[in-house]
Amino acid sequence: MLDKDFLDIPLSPELRSALMDLARPMCLSPRETLFDEHDDGDALYFVVGGRLELSMMAEDGRKLGLDVVSRGSFFGEIALLDPGPRTATATALEECDLRMLRRADLLQVLDRSPHLMVEVLRLIGIRMRDITDQMNEQILLPLPQKLARRLLRLATVTEGGPRCLRLSHSELADLVGASREAVSKALSSWKKQGYLHTGRGSIELLDEAGLRSIAGL
Amino acid sequence: MLDKDFLDIPLSPELRSALMDLARPMCLSPRETLFDEHDDGDALYFVVGGRLELSMMAEDGRKLGLDVVSRGSFFGEIALLDPGPRTATATALEECDLRMLRRADLLQVLDRSPHLMVEVLRLIGIRMRDITDQMNEQILLPLPQKLARRLLRLATVTEGGPRCLRLSHSELADLVGASREAVSKALSSWKKQGYLHTGRGSIELLDEAGLRSIAGL
DNA sequence: GGGCGTCTGTGAACTGGAACACATTGAACG
């Protein structure tokens, strides 16, 4: 697995190699927590392998899953830009291979090659747009649509081949901010209609087009 | 009204004056739309005077108010970083005095004074943390808490003195993603309990501590 | 194989908040 091509974000070769020279490799075991909400931090992480869950706790103890990230994405960018408390908890769902980029390292890169800054700014803008869109969906869409969209997103994040997601109904429920039961009901209804197939802890998408139409896309 | 002190964001004198030299003054009439969701844009705006509403449309036509901004804040930063479609609509609630900062101008500033970049990055980080927190509240809190928090936020945004907000129940409802009726009910209950006083199109906070406790703060 | 704990299906009751339906109240303007 070559370091230099693990990012699926459109990144110039120059920025890519500049960051990679400085990013430090690290590993996580399954279920290990990389950082907790409110922890202080000043680093961003690129995911080279494995999957992590980003989540927040509500005051009442409910967990809200924000995202599942895997090879090709990054997370923790807020603390990179403004050192301070993390806004979410990052937990490894499985064995993970990461690259850590500390704030000082980023500043060093930008100091040496100021022209890269334009690109960095654009990347941040893209990320903000992404966050905003997701917030929207969370707030405005009814459960079935949120669920269908989440499944489709998770599918793109999965290595190609069989569109088979490995997560339980409860995990999925956290990710869409709904109850386990509601998710189960939606899934088993879709199963009957042939949109997907479910097993213990796994969901296989059979009819992505159908799901897309449920999702309103 | 001096230009140089209209921003209540912690900003170094140097960055402040660098940006102000390039930002172009502009005005809006009440109810005028500065830009629409999906419009292409590449500029950020500082608010010198007046108030604007930032909002998004749901697919079903419902309006979700994201924020009300006034003197001292800025908005439109996503398109500044990554020129492209706006994620929200910006509408003047009253006569507004703005300063427009285009992407090219920002890049010019940063090109001339690369050391300012560190500060810019931090500002963006702060904004992202802010957005994330708000998203959270929107999703996780029950209506009364969302409402109380929104009122308190709006109050800090208001010029000092009487904690009197000028907006209708419907506007408020859009801002917390609820129905006008639900907002009316909460408000009139709080009115009976002496937390606030309401008039036609205005809300005066009488007991901020009480509201803070409803808000769970 | 036989327990045991975690997932999964599916009902039934409950509830926050939306949608609908009016009555009322001002405030602005001729």
Next chain:
DNA sequence: CGTTCAATGTGTTCCAGTTCACAGACGCCC
């Protein structure tokens, strides 16, 4: 002053989704 139209107050009905309550089902480990 009345007219008129938007802003409010309040009750009723409805519904998506939660909560509670079980009943399998599958995996796993001794």
